Amino acid sequence: MDHAIVIGASIAGLLSAAALHRRYARVTVIDRDTLPTADAHRRGVGQSRHAHGLLAKGREVMDELLPGLTAELVAQGALMGDLQSRARWIHSGHTHARAESGLIGLSVSRTLLEGQIRRRVSALPGVRVLDDRPVTDLLANRGRVCGVGLASGDPMPADLVVDASGRGSRTPYWLSELGYERPAEERVTIDLRYGTREFRRLPHELDGDLVLVVAPTAEIPRGGVALALEGDRWIVTMAGYAGNGPELPLRQFAAFAETLPAPDLHQLITVAEPIGEPRSYHTPASVRYRYERLSRFPEGLLVVGDAICAFNPFYGQGMSVAALEAKALLDPDLRPLPFFRRITKVLDAPWDIVVGGDLRLPGVEGELTPKIRMINAYLGRFHAAAAHDADLARRFLRVSNLMDAPPSLMSPGALLKVFRNGAPRALPALV
Structure with missing residues:
Protein backbone atom coordinates (compact mmCIF):
# COMPACT_ATOMS: atom_id res chain seq x y z
CA MET A 1 0.00 0.00 0.00
CA GLY A 81 -2.29 13.66 38.79
CA ASP A 82 -4.40 10.82 40.08
CA LEU A 83 -7.95 11.28 38.85
CA GLN A 84 -9.49 10.41 42.19
CA SER A 85 -7.10 11.86 44.77
CA ARG A 86 -6.31 15.09 42.82
CA ALA A 87 -9.76 15.72 41.35
CA ARG A 88 -13.16 16.68 42.75
CA TRP A 89 -16.12 14.92 41.14
CA ILE A 90 -19.63 16.07 42.04
CA HIS A 91 -22.47 14.02 40.53
CA SER A 92 -26.16 14.23 41.46
CA GLY A 93 -25.04 16.84 44.00
CA HIS A 94 -22.75 14.35 45.81
CA THR A 95 -18.96 14.74 46.06
CA HIS A 96 -17.35 11.38 45.38
CA ALA A 97 -15.07 9.88 48.03
CA ARG A 98 -11.29 10.27 47.63
CA ALA A 99 -8.54 7.66 47.32
CA GLU A 100 -5.65 6.74 45.04
CA SER A 101 -7.22 5.21 41.92
CA GLY A 102 -4.20 4.46 39.77
CA LEU A 103 -5.88 6.41 36.96
CA ILE A 104 -3.51 9.13 35.83
CA GLY A 105 -5.02 12.21 34.26
CA LEU A 106 -3.35 14.88 32.16
CA SER A 107 -4.61 18.44 32.42
CA VAL A 108 -3.59 20.35 29.30
CA ARG A 187 -29.71 12.99 17.16
CA VAL A 188 -30.28 14.14 20.72
CA THR A 189 -31.09 17.87 20.80
CA ILE A 190 -29.46 19.52 23.82
CA ASP A 191 -29.14 23.24 22.87
CA LEU A 192 -26.08 23.41 25.13
CA ARG A 193 -24.75 26.92 25.59
CA TYR A 194 -21.60 27.48 27.52
CA GLY A 195 -19.14 30.15 28.47
CA THR A 196 -15.50 30.09 29.51
CA ARG A 197 -13.19 32.35 31.45
CA GLU A 198 -9.59 31.88 32.55
CA PHE A 199 -8.14 32.77 35.95
CA ARG A 200 -4.69 32.86 37.51
CA ARG A 201 -4.07 29.71 39.53
CA LEU A 202 -2.44 29.65 42.96
CA PRO A 203 -1.22 26.38 44.50
CA HIS A 204 -3.61 26.50 47.50
CA GLU A 205 -6.78 27.01 45.46
CA LEU A 206 -9.19 24.06 45.44
CA ASP A 207 -6.89 22.59 48.13
CA GLY A 208 -4.43 21.60 45.43
CA ASP A 209 -6.93 19.72 43.23
CA LEU A 210 -6.27 19.85 39.51
CA VAL A 211 -9.82 19.11 38.34
CA LEU A 212 -13.28 20.11 39.52
CA VAL A 213 -16.42 18.82 37.82
CA VAL A 214 -19.93 19.79 38.89
CA ALA A 215 -22.34 17.72 36.81
CA PRO A 216 -25.87 18.90 35.97
CA THR A 217 -28.85 17.33 37.72
CA ALA A 218 -32.45 16.87 36.62
CA GLU A 219 -33.43 19.63 39.06
CA ILE A 220 -30.59 21.96 38.01
CA PRO A 221 -29.65 21.34 34.35
CA ARG A 222 -26.45 23.37 34.61
CA GLY A 223 -22.89 22.27 35.20
CA GLY A 224 -19.32 23.47 35.24
CA VAL A 225 -15.71 22.39 35.20
CA ALA A 226 -12.40 23.91 36.27
CA LEU A 227 -9.14 22.48 34.93
CA ALA A 228 -5.62 23.44 35.95
CA LEU A 229 -3.60 24.33 32.84
CA GLU A 230 -0.01 25.07 31.96
CA GLY A 231 1.02 28.65 32.69
CA ASP A 232 -0.51 28.68 36.19
CA ARG A 233 -4.04 29.04 34.85
CA TRP A 234 -7.51 27.80 35.57
CA ILE A 235 -9.86 27.36 32.66
CA VAL A 236 -13.47 27.45 33.87
CA THR A 237 -16.26 26.38 31.55
CA MET A 238 -19.92 26.39 32.59
CA ALA A 239 -22.87 25.23 30.55
CA GLY A 240 -26.64 25.20 30.59
CA TYR A 241 -29.11 23.10 28.61
CA ALA A 242 -32.10 24.27 26.58
CA GLY A 243 -30.31 27.52 25.76
CA ASN A 244 -29.76 28.61 29.37
CA GLY A 245 -26.03 29.26 29.39
CA PRO A 246 -23.94 31.70 31.44
CA GLU A 247 -23.42 35.34 30.61
CA LEU A 248 -19.76 36.27 30.22
CA PRO A 249 -19.28 39.46 32.33
CA LEU A 250 -17.57 38.38 35.55
CA ARG A 251 -20.41 39.33 37.86
CA GLN A 252 -23.00 37.39 35.85
CA PHE A 253 -20.56 34.53 35.29
CA ALA A 254 -20.11 34.19 39.06
CA ALA A 255 -23.87 34.47 39.59
CA PHE A 256 -24.39 31.54 37.22
CA ALA A 257 -21.82 29.50 39.18
CA GLU A 258 -23.79 30.20 42.35
CA THR A 259 -26.78 28.37 40.85
CA LEU A 260 -24.90 25.10 40.17
CA PRO A 261 -25.71 21.92 42.15
CA ALA A 262 -22.64 22.49 44.40
CA PRO A 263 -20.88 25.66 45.61
CA ASP A 264 -17.27 24.67 44.85
CA LEU A 265 -16.92 26.39 41.47
CA HIS A 266 -18.52 29.60 42.71
CA GLN A 267 -16.08 29.67 45.63
CA LEU A 268 -13.14 29.38 43.22
CA ILE A 269 -14.38 32.09 40.87
CA THR A 270 -14.94 34.60 43.67
CA VAL A 271 -11.31 34.39 44.88
CA ALA A 272 -9.33 33.79 41.65
CA GLU A 273 -8.02 36.62 39.47
CA PRO A 274 -9.61 36.70 36.00
CA ILE A 275 -7.32 36.91 32.97
CA GLY A 276 -7.89 37.03 29.21
CA GLU A 277 -11.10 37.42 27.27
CA PRO A 278 -14.23 35.34 27.96
CA ARG A 279 -15.85 33.39 25.16
CA SER A 280 -19.02 31.46 24.46
CA TYR A 281 -20.02 28.46 22.36
CA HIS A 282 -23.14 26.58 21.30
CA THR A 283 -23.64 22.87 20.65
CA PRO A 284 -27.13 22.13 19.35
CA ALA A 285 -27.07 18.33 19.49
CA ASP A 352 -24.91 5.49 25.94
CA ILE A 353 -23.28 7.43 28.80
CA VAL A 354 -23.81 10.78 27.09
CA VAL A 355 -27.32 10.11 25.79
CA GLY A 356 -28.51 8.51 29.00
CA GLY A 357 -27.11 11.35 31.08
CA ASP A 358 -28.61 14.07 28.91
CA LEU A 359 -32.06 12.53 28.56
CA ARG A 360 -32.68 12.87 32.29
CA LEU A 361 -32.55 16.66 31.91
CA PRO A 362 -35.53 18.90 31.10
CA GLY A 363 -35.49 20.40 27.62
CA VAL A 364 -33.39 17.63 26.03
CA GLU A 365 -35.11 16.05 23.04
CA GLY A 366 -34.63 12.35 22.35
CA GLU A 367 -36.07 8.91 23.04
CA LEU A 368 -36.19 8.31 26.79
CA THR A 369 -36.59 4.53 26.92
CA PRO A 370 -37.55 2.50 30.02
CA LYS A 371 -33.99 1.15 30.08
CA ILE A 372 -32.52 4.67 30.27
CA ARG A 373 -34.99 5.60 33.03
CA MET A 374 -33.93 2.57 35.08
CA ILE A 375 -30.23 3.24 34.57
CA ASN A 376 -30.59 6.90 35.56
CA ALA A 377 -32.56 5.95 38.68
CA TYR A 378 -29.81 3.52 39.66
CA LEU A 379 -27.00 5.99 38.97
CA GLY A 380 -28.61 8.62 41.19
CA ARG A 381 -28.44 6.17 44.08
CA PHE A 382 -24.96 5.03 43.00
CA HIS A 383 -23.61 8.59 43.27
CA ALA A 384 -25.13 9.00 46.72
CA ALA A 385 -23.32 5.85 47.82
CA ALA A 386 -20.07 6.85 46.07
CA ALA A 387 -19.91 9.89 48.32
CA HIS A 388 -19.09 7.48 51.16
CA ASP A 389 -17.40 4.63 49.31
CA ALA A 390 -14.10 5.25 47.51
CA ASP A 391 -14.30 1.92 45.69
CA LEU A 392 -17.61 2.89 44.06
CA ALA A 393 -16.16 6.27 43.14
CA ARG A 394 -13.17 4.52 41.55
CA ARG A 395 -15.48 2.18 39.61
CA PHE A 396 -17.37 5.15 38.19
CA LEU A 397 -14.11 6.86 37.20
CA ARG A 398 -12.91 3.74 35.41
CA VAL A 399 -16.13 3.61 33.39
CA SER A 400 -16.24 7.33 32.61
CA ASN A 401 -12.56 7.19 31.59
CA LEU A 402 -13.32 4.31 29.19
CA MET A 403 -11.14 1.83 31.07
CA ASP A 404 -14.02 -0.49 32.04
CA ALA A 405 -17.40 -1.27 30.51
CA PRO A 406 -20.56 0.21 32.11
CA PRO A 407 -21.83 -3.18 33.43
CA SER A 408 -19.04 -3.06 36.03
CA LEU A 409 -21.20 -0.51 37.87
CA MET A 410 -23.86 -3.20 38.24
CA SER A 411 -21.69 -6.07 39.47
CA PRO A 412 -22.97 -7.93 42.55
CA GLY A 413 -20.27 -6.25 44.65
CA ALA A 414 -21.25 -2.78 43.44
CA LEU A 415 -24.95 -3.42 44.01
CA LEU A 416 -24.26 -4.56 47.56
CA LYS A 417 -22.20 -1.45 48.27
CA VAL A 418 -24.94 0.81 46.93
CA PHE A 419 -27.49 -0.86 49.22
CA ARG A 420 -25.17 -0.78 52.25
CA ASN A 421 -24.24 2.89 51.95
CA GLY A 422 -27.65 4.16 52.88
CA ALA A 423 -29.01 4.93 49.42
CA PRO A 424 -32.62 3.92 48.74
CA ARG A 425 -32.89 0.48 47.26
CA ALA A 426 -31.86 0.54 43.60
CA LEU A 427 -33.59 -1.43 40.91
CA PRO A 428 -31.29 -3.68 38.85
CA ALA A 429 -30.87 -2.49 35.28
CA LEU A 430 -29.07 -3.61 32.20
CA VAL A 431 -26.27 -1.22 31.34
Whole structure:
Protein backbone atom coordinates (compact mmCIF):
# COMPACT_ATOMS: atom_id res chain seq x y z
CA MET A 1 0.00 0.00 0.00
CA ASP A 2 1.34 3.39 -1.00
CA HIS A 3 -0.71 6.49 -0.13
CA ALA A 4 -3.39 7.37 2.43
CA ILE A 5 -5.13 10.74 2.71
CA VAL A 6 -6.68 12.06 5.93
CA ILE A 7 -9.17 14.91 5.54
CA GLY A 8 -8.81 17.20 8.55
CA ALA A 9 -5.84 18.06 10.78
CA SER A 10 -7.97 17.72 13.90
CA ILE A 11 -6.78 15.55 16.76
CA ALA A 12 -8.80 12.71 15.21
CA GLY A 13 -7.12 13.29 11.85
CA LEU A 14 -3.60 13.63 13.22
CA LEU A 15 -3.89 10.50 15.36
CA SER A 16 -5.30 8.63 12.37
CA ALA A 17 -2.23 9.67 10.40
CA ALA A 18 -0.01 8.45 13.26
CA ALA A 19 -1.61 5.01 12.93
CA LEU A 20 -1.67 4.91 9.13
CA HIS A 21 1.99 5.81 8.73
CA ARG A 22 2.81 2.34 10.08
CA ARG A 23 1.00 0.80 7.12
CA TYR A 24 1.38 3.23 4.22
CA ALA A 25 4.53 4.53 2.58
CA ARG A 26 2.98 8.00 2.37
CA VAL A 27 0.29 9.70 4.44
CA THR A 28 -1.04 13.16 3.61
CA VAL A 29 -3.15 15.15 6.07
CA ILE A 30 -5.02 17.99 4.36
CA ASP A 31 -6.93 20.75 6.12
CA ARG A 32 -8.94 23.71 4.87
CA ASP A 33 -7.56 26.01 7.60
CA THR A 34 -4.28 27.86 7.72
CA LEU A 35 -2.58 25.87 10.45
CA PRO A 36 -0.76 27.85 13.14
CA THR A 37 3.01 27.55 13.39
CA ALA A 38 2.81 27.90 17.20
CA ASP A 39 0.31 26.59 19.75
CA ALA A 40 -2.70 28.73 18.95
CA HIS A 41 -6.43 28.50 18.37
CA ARG A 42 -7.58 28.00 14.79
CA ARG A 43 -10.80 28.81 13.03
CA GLY A 44 -11.90 25.22 12.40
CA VAL A 45 -11.89 24.33 16.10
CA GLY A 46 -14.17 26.91 17.67
CA GLN A 47 -14.53 24.80 20.77
CA SER A 48 -10.75 24.83 21.36
CA ARG A 49 -11.12 27.96 23.51
CA HIS A 50 -13.03 26.00 26.14
CA ALA A 51 -12.13 23.32 28.66
CA HIS A 52 -11.13 19.96 27.16
CA GLY A 53 -11.01 16.70 29.06
CA LEU A 54 -8.46 14.04 28.15
CA LEU A 55 -9.62 10.76 29.66
CA ALA A 56 -7.21 8.21 31.08
CA LYS A 57 -7.81 5.76 28.22
CA GLY A 58 -7.35 8.49 25.65
CA ARG A 59 -4.00 9.52 27.12
CA GLU A 60 -2.90 5.89 27.24
CA VAL A 61 -3.75 5.28 23.57
CA MET A 62 -2.15 8.55 22.46
CA ASP A 63 1.08 7.38 24.10
CA GLU A 64 0.80 4.10 22.18
CA LEU A 65 0.42 5.90 18.87
CA LEU A 66 3.01 8.59 19.67
CA PRO A 67 5.37 7.16 22.32
CA GLY A 68 6.55 9.73 24.84
CA LEU A 69 3.77 12.24 24.11
CA THR A 70 2.68 12.57 27.75
CA ALA A 71 6.25 13.25 28.91
CA GLU A 72 6.67 15.89 26.20
CA LEU A 73 3.47 17.65 27.27
CA VAL A 74 4.44 17.58 30.94
CA ALA A 75 7.82 19.09 30.01
CA GLN A 76 5.88 21.97 28.45
CA GLY A 77 3.78 22.57 31.55
CA ALA A 78 0.87 20.12 31.39
CA LEU A 79 -0.08 18.72 34.80
CA MET A 80 -0.47 15.08 35.80
CA GLY A 81 -2.29 13.66 38.79
CA ASP A 82 -4.40 10.82 40.08
CA LEU A 83 -7.95 11.28 38.85
CA GLN A 84 -9.49 10.41 42.19
CA SER A 85 -7.10 11.86 44.77
CA ARG A 86 -6.31 15.09 42.82
CA ALA A 87 -9.76 15.72 41.35
CA ARG A 88 -13.16 16.68 42.75
CA TRP A 89 -16.12 14.92 41.14
CA ILE A 90 -19.63 16.07 42.04
CA HIS A 91 -22.47 14.02 40.53
CA SER A 92 -26.16 14.23 41.46
CA GLY A 93 -25.04 16.84 44.00
CA HIS A 94 -22.75 14.35 45.81
CA THR A 95 -18.96 14.74 46.06
CA HIS A 96 -17.35 11.38 45.38
CA ALA A 97 -15.07 9.88 48.03
CA ARG A 98 -11.29 10.27 47.63
CA ALA A 99 -8.54 7.66 47.32
CA GLU A 100 -5.65 6.74 45.04
CA SER A 101 -7.22 5.21 41.92
CA GLY A 102 -4.20 4.46 39.77
CA LEU A 103 -5.88 6.41 36.96
CA ILE A 104 -3.51 9.13 35.83
CA GLY A 105 -5.02 12.21 34.26
CA LEU A 106 -3.35 14.88 32.16
CA SER A 107 -4.61 18.44 32.42
CA VAL A 108 -3.59 20.35 29.30
CA SER A 109 -4.96 23.03 27.00
CA ARG A 110 -6.36 22.03 23.63
CA THR A 111 -3.84 24.28 21.88
CA LEU A 112 -0.79 22.68 23.53
CA LEU A 113 -2.13 19.15 23.04
CA GLU A 114 -3.03 19.64 19.38
CA GLY A 115 0.14 21.59 18.68
CA GLN A 116 2.40 18.88 20.11
CA ILE A 117 0.52 16.11 18.31
CA ARG A 118 0.82 18.07 15.05
CA ARG A 119 4.57 18.51 15.56
CA ARG A 120 5.04 14.81 16.28
CA VAL A 121 2.93 13.66 13.34
CA SER A 122 4.53 16.12 10.92
CA ALA A 123 7.94 14.64 11.82
CA LEU A 124 6.93 11.03 11.07
CA PRO A 125 8.60 9.47 8.01
CA GLY A 126 6.45 9.76 4.91
CA VAL A 127 3.84 12.04 6.55
CA ARG A 128 2.89 15.47 5.20
CA VAL A 129 0.48 17.91 6.87
CA LEU A 130 -0.84 20.42 4.33
CA ASP A 131 -3.05 23.42 5.07
CA ASP A 132 -5.25 25.76 2.97
CA ARG A 133 -6.57 22.84 0.92
CA PRO A 134 -10.36 22.48 1.08
CA VAL A 135 -11.67 19.16 -0.26
CA THR A 136 -14.59 19.51 -2.66
CA ASP A 137 -15.33 15.93 -3.69
CA LEU A 138 -14.23 12.31 -3.73
CA LEU A 139 -12.59 10.63 -6.70
CA ALA A 140 -14.12 7.22 -7.34
CA ASN A 141 -13.87 4.42 -9.87
CA ARG A 142 -15.92 1.20 -9.99
CA GLY A 143 -17.16 1.32 -6.44
CA ARG A 144 -13.88 2.40 -4.90
CA VAL A 145 -12.76 5.81 -3.66
CA CYS A 146 -9.37 6.55 -5.18
CA GLY A 147 -8.60 10.05 -3.96
CA VAL A 148 -10.02 13.53 -3.40
CA GLY A 149 -10.63 16.63 -5.44
CA LEU A 150 -9.33 19.93 -4.09
CA ALA A 151 -10.85 23.41 -4.38
CA SER A 152 -7.86 24.36 -6.53
CA GLY A 153 -9.11 21.89 -9.12
CA ASP A 154 -6.23 19.51 -8.57
CA PRO A 155 -6.90 15.80 -7.97
CA MET A 156 -5.03 13.97 -5.21
CA PRO A 157 -5.05 10.20 -5.74
CA ALA A 158 -4.84 7.76 -2.84
CA ASP A 159 -5.35 4.12 -1.90
CA LEU A 160 -7.33 5.12 1.21
CA VAL A 161 -9.21 8.26 2.26
CA VAL A 162 -10.12 8.84 5.92
CA ASP A 163 -12.67 11.55 6.66
CA ALA A 164 -11.79 13.24 9.95
CA SER A 165 -13.33 16.58 9.02
CA GLY A 166 -15.58 16.86 12.08
CA ARG A 167 -19.23 17.82 12.49
CA GLY A 168 -19.26 19.42 9.05
CA SER A 169 -18.37 16.17 7.30
CA ARG A 170 -19.68 15.94 3.73
CA THR A 171 -19.43 12.16 3.49
CA PRO A 172 -23.24 11.64 3.67
CA TYR A 173 -23.62 14.04 0.72
CA TRP A 174 -20.70 12.45 -1.18
CA LEU A 175 -22.27 9.02 -0.72
CA SER A 176 -25.47 10.27 -2.35
CA GLU A 177 -23.45 11.70 -5.25
CA LEU A 178 -21.83 8.30 -5.75
CA GLY A 179 -25.16 6.49 -5.71
CA TYR A 180 -25.02 5.11 -2.17
CA GLU A 181 -27.54 5.36 0.64
CA ARG A 182 -26.89 7.96 3.32
CA PRO A 183 -26.39 6.60 6.84
CA ALA A 184 -29.15 6.78 9.42
CA GLU A 185 -28.64 9.65 11.86
CA GLU A 186 -29.32 9.58 15.59
CA ARG A 187 -29.71 12.99 17.16
CA VAL A 188 -30.28 14.14 20.72
CA THR A 189 -31.09 17.87 20.80
CA ILE A 190 -29.46 19.52 23.82
CA ASP A 191 -29.14 23.24 22.87
CA LEU A 192 -26.08 23.41 25.13
CA ARG A 193 -24.75 26.92 25.59
CA TYR A 194 -21.60 27.48 27.52
CA GLY A 195 -19.14 30.15 28.47
CA THR A 196 -15.50 30.09 29.51
CA ARG A 197 -13.19 32.35 31.45
CA GLU A 198 -9.59 31.88 32.55
CA PHE A 199 -8.14 32.77 35.95
CA ARG A 200 -4.69 32.86 37.51
CA ARG A 201 -4.07 29.71 39.53
CA LEU A 202 -2.44 29.65 42.96
CA PRO A 203 -1.22 26.38 44.50
CA HIS A 204 -3.61 26.50 47.50
CA GLU A 205 -6.78 27.01 45.46
CA LEU A 206 -9.19 24.06 45.44
CA ASP A 207 -6.89 22.59 48.13
CA GLY A 208 -4.43 21.60 45.43
CA ASP A 209 -6.93 19.72 43.23
CA LEU A 210 -6.27 19.85 39.51
CA VAL A 211 -9.82 19.11 38.34
CA LEU A 212 -13.28 20.11 39.52
CA VAL A 213 -16.42 18.82 37.82
CA VAL A 214 -19.93 19.79 38.89
CA ALA A 215 -22.34 17.72 36.81
CA PRO A 216 -25.87 18.90 35.97
CA THR A 217 -28.85 17.33 37.72
CA ALA A 218 -32.45 16.87 36.62
CA GLU A 219 -33.43 19.63 39.06
CA ILE A 220 -30.59 21.96 38.01
CA PRO A 221 -29.65 21.34 34.35
CA ARG A 222 -26.45 23.37 34.61
CA GLY A 223 -22.89 22.27 35.20
CA GLY A 224 -19.32 23.47 35.24
CA VAL A 225 -15.71 22.39 35.20
CA ALA A 226 -12.40 23.91 36.27
CA LEU A 227 -9.14 22.48 34.93
CA ALA A 228 -5.62 23.44 35.95
CA LEU A 229 -3.60 24.33 32.84
CA GLU A 230 -0.01 25.07 31.96
CA GLY A 231 1.02 28.65 32.69
CA ASP A 232 -0.51 28.68 36.19
CA ARG A 233 -4.04 29.04 34.85
CA TRP A 234 -7.51 27.80 35.57
CA ILE A 235 -9.86 27.36 32.66
CA VAL A 236 -13.47 27.45 33.87
CA THR A 237 -16.26 26.38 31.55
CA MET A 238 -19.92 26.39 32.59
CA ALA A 239 -22.87 25.23 30.55
CA GLY A 240 -26.64 25.20 30.59
CA TYR A 241 -29.11 23.10 28.61
CA ALA A 242 -32.10 24.27 26.58
CA GLY A 243 -30.31 27.52 25.76
CA ASN A 244 -29.76 28.61 29.37
CA GLY A 245 -26.03 29.26 29.39
CA PRO A 246 -23.94 31.70 31.44
CA GLU A 247 -23.42 35.34 30.61
CA LEU A 248 -19.76 36.27 30.22
CA PRO A 249 -19.28 39.46 32.33
CA LEU A 250 -17.57 38.38 35.55
CA ARG A 251 -20.41 39.33 37.86
CA GLN A 252 -23.00 37.39 35.85
CA PHE A 253 -20.56 34.53 35.29
CA ALA A 254 -20.11 34.19 39.06
CA ALA A 255 -23.87 34.47 39.59
CA PHE A 256 -24.39 31.54 37.22
CA ALA A 257 -21.82 29.50 39.18
CA GLU A 258 -23.79 30.20 42.35
CA THR A 259 -26.78 28.37 40.85
CA LEU A 260 -24.90 25.10 40.17
CA PRO A 261 -25.71 21.92 42.15
CA ALA A 262 -22.64 22.49 44.40
CA PRO A 263 -20.88 25.66 45.61
CA ASP A 264 -17.27 24.67 44.85
CA LEU A 265 -16.92 26.39 41.47
CA HIS A 266 -18.52 29.60 42.71
CA GLN A 267 -16.08 29.67 45.63
CA LEU A 268 -13.14 29.38 43.22
CA ILE A 269 -14.38 32.09 40.87
CA THR A 270 -14.94 34.60 43.67
CA VAL A 271 -11.31 34.39 44.88
CA ALA A 272 -9.33 33.79 41.65
CA GLU A 273 -8.02 36.62 39.47
CA PRO A 274 -9.61 36.70 36.00
CA ILE A 275 -7.32 36.91 32.97
CA GLY A 276 -7.89 37.03 29.21
CA GLU A 277 -11.10 37.42 27.27
CA PRO A 278 -14.23 35.34 27.96
CA ARG A 279 -15.85 33.39 25.16
CA SER A 280 -19.02 31.46 24.46
CA TYR A 281 -20.02 28.46 22.36
CA HIS A 282 -23.14 26.58 21.30
CA THR A 283 -23.64 22.87 20.65
CA PRO A 284 -27.13 22.13 19.35
CA ALA A 285 -27.07 18.33 19.49
CA SER A 286 -25.18 15.09 19.94
CA VAL A 287 -25.16 13.30 16.58
CA ARG A 288 -24.21 9.77 15.56
CA TYR A 289 -24.12 8.45 11.99
CA ARG A 290 -24.85 4.73 11.73
CA TYR A 291 -22.46 3.78 8.93
CA GLU A 292 -22.21 0.25 10.33
CA ARG A 293 -25.85 -0.38 9.40
CA LEU A 294 -25.40 0.27 5.69
CA SER A 295 -25.43 -2.71 3.33
CA ARG A 296 -23.21 -1.00 0.72
CA PHE A 297 -20.31 1.39 1.12
CA PRO A 298 -17.47 2.30 -1.28
CA GLU A 299 -14.11 0.67 -0.65
CA GLY A 300 -11.21 2.95 0.15
CA LEU A 301 -13.17 5.35 2.39
CA LEU A 302 -13.42 5.46 6.21
CA VAL A 303 -14.92 7.98 8.65
CA VAL A 304 -13.65 8.80 12.17
CA GLY A 305 -13.96 11.39 14.94
CA ASP A 306 -16.82 13.87 15.07
CA ALA A 307 -17.58 13.00 11.44
CA ILE A 308 -19.04 9.69 12.64
CA CYS A 309 -20.09 10.57 16.21
CA ALA A 310 -20.15 14.05 17.73
CA PHE A 311 -20.72 13.91 21.49
CA ASN A 312 -21.98 16.54 23.89
CA PRO A 313 -18.58 18.12 24.68
CA PHE A 314 -19.40 18.62 28.36
CA TYR A 315 -18.64 14.91 28.94
CA GLY A 316 -15.09 15.20 27.58
CA GLN A 317 -15.34 12.01 25.51
CA GLY A 318 -14.46 13.22 22.02
CA MET A 319 -10.65 13.27 21.96
CA SER A 320 -10.32 9.95 23.75
CA VAL A 321 -12.83 8.20 21.50
CA ALA A 322 -10.98 9.63 18.48
CA ALA A 323 -7.77 8.09 19.81
CA LEU A 324 -9.45 4.68 20.11
CA GLU A 325 -10.80 4.97 16.57
CA ALA A 326 -7.32 5.85 15.30
CA LYS A 327 -5.93 2.78 17.05
CA ALA A 328 -8.52 0.69 15.20
CA LEU A 329 -6.79 1.74 11.95
CA LEU A 330 -3.91 -0.55 12.95
CA ASP A 331 -6.13 -3.58 12.30
CA PRO A 332 -5.13 -5.44 9.12
CA ASP A 333 -8.72 -5.34 7.80
CA LEU A 334 -9.57 -1.81 6.67
CA ARG A 335 -12.61 -2.71 4.60
CA PRO A 336 -15.18 -0.04 5.47
CA LEU A 337 -18.13 -2.02 6.82
CA PRO A 338 -15.99 -4.33 9.03
CA PHE A 339 -14.15 -1.20 10.29
CA PHE A 340 -17.40 0.58 11.14
CA ARG A 341 -18.68 -2.51 12.96
CA ARG A 342 -15.46 -2.73 14.97
CA ILE A 343 -15.57 0.88 16.11
CA THR A 344 -19.24 0.49 17.02
CA LYS A 345 -17.86 -1.33 20.07
CA VAL A 346 -15.74 1.76 20.80
CA LEU A 347 -18.67 4.15 20.39
CA ASP A 348 -21.53 2.34 22.10
CA ALA A 349 -20.47 2.82 25.73
CA PRO A 350 -19.60 6.55 25.59
CA TRP A 351 -22.66 7.24 23.43
CA ASP A 352 -24.91 5.49 25.94
CA ILE A 353 -23.28 7.43 28.80
CA VAL A 354 -23.81 10.78 27.09
CA VAL A 355 -27.32 10.11 25.79
CA GLY A 356 -28.51 8.51 29.00
CA GLY A 357 -27.11 11.35 31.08
CA ASP A 358 -28.61 14.07 28.91
CA LEU A 359 -32.06 12.53 28.56
CA ARG A 360 -32.68 12.87 32.29
CA LEU A 361 -32.55 16.66 31.91
CA PRO A 362 -35.53 18.90 31.10
CA GLY A 363 -35.49 20.40 27.62
CA VAL A 364 -33.39 17.63 26.03
CA GLU A 365 -35.11 16.05 23.04
CA GLY A 366 -34.63 12.35 22.35
CA GLU A 367 -36.07 8.91 23.04
CA LEU A 368 -36.19 8.31 26.79
CA THR A 369 -36.59 4.53 26.92
CA PRO A 370 -37.55 2.50 30.02
CA LYS A 371 -33.99 1.15 30.08
CA ILE A 372 -32.52 4.67 30.27
CA ARG A 373 -34.99 5.60 33.03
CA MET A 374 -33.93 2.57 35.08
CA ILE A 375 -30.23 3.24 34.57
CA ASN A 376 -30.59 6.90 35.56
CA ALA A 377 -32.56 5.95 38.68
CA TYR A 378 -29.81 3.52 39.66
CA LEU A 379 -27.00 5.99 38.97
CA GLY A 380 -28.61 8.62 41.19
CA ARG A 381 -28.44 6.17 44.08
CA PHE A 382 -24.96 5.03 43.00
CA HIS A 383 -23.61 8.59 43.27
CA ALA A 384 -25.13 9.00 46.72
CA ALA A 385 -23.32 5.85 47.82
CA ALA A 386 -20.07 6.85 46.07
CA ALA A 387 -19.91 9.89 48.32
CA HIS A 388 -19.09 7.48 51.16
CA ASP A 389 -17.40 4.63 49.31
CA ALA A 390 -14.10 5.25 47.51
CA ASP A 391 -14.30 1.92 45.69
CA LEU A 392 -17.61 2.89 44.06
CA ALA A 393 -16.16 6.27 43.14
CA ARG A 394 -13.17 4.52 41.55
CA ARG A 395 -15.48 2.18 39.61
CA PHE A 396 -17.37 5.15 38.19
CA LEU A 397 -14.11 6.86 37.20
CA ARG A 398 -12.91 3.74 35.41
CA VAL A 399 -16.13 3.61 33.39
CA SER A 400 -16.24 7.33 32.61
CA ASN A 401 -12.56 7.19 31.59
CA LEU A 402 -13.32 4.31 29.19
CA MET A 403 -11.14 1.83 31.07
CA ASP A 404 -14.02 -0.49 32.04
CA ALA A 405 -17.40 -1.27 30.51
CA PRO A 406 -20.56 0.21 32.11
CA PRO A 407 -21.83 -3.18 33.43
CA SER A 408 -19.04 -3.06 36.03
CA LEU A 409 -21.20 -0.51 37.87
CA MET A 410 -23.86 -3.20 38.24
CA SER A 411 -21.69 -6.07 39.47
CA PRO A 412 -22.97 -7.93 42.55
CA GLY A 413 -20.27 -6.25 44.65
CA ALA A 414 -21.25 -2.78 43.44
CA LEU A 415 -24.95 -3.42 44.01
CA LEU A 416 -24.26 -4.56 47.56
CA LYS A 417 -22.20 -1.45 48.27
CA VAL A 418 -24.94 0.81 46.93
CA PHE A 419 -27.49 -0.86 49.22
CA ARG A 420 -25.17 -0.78 52.25
CA ASN A 421 -24.24 2.89 51.95
CA GLY A 422 -27.65 4.16 52.88
CA ALA A 423 -29.01 4.93 49.42
CA PRO A 424 -32.62 3.92 48.74
CA ARG A 425 -32.89 0.48 47.26
CA ALA A 426 -31.86 0.54 43.60
CA LEU A 427 -33.59 -1.43 40.91
CA PRO A 428 -31.29 -3.68 38.85
CA ALA A 429 -30.87 -2.49 35.28
CA LEU A 430 -29.07 -3.61 32.20
CA VAL A 431 -26.27 -1.22 31.34
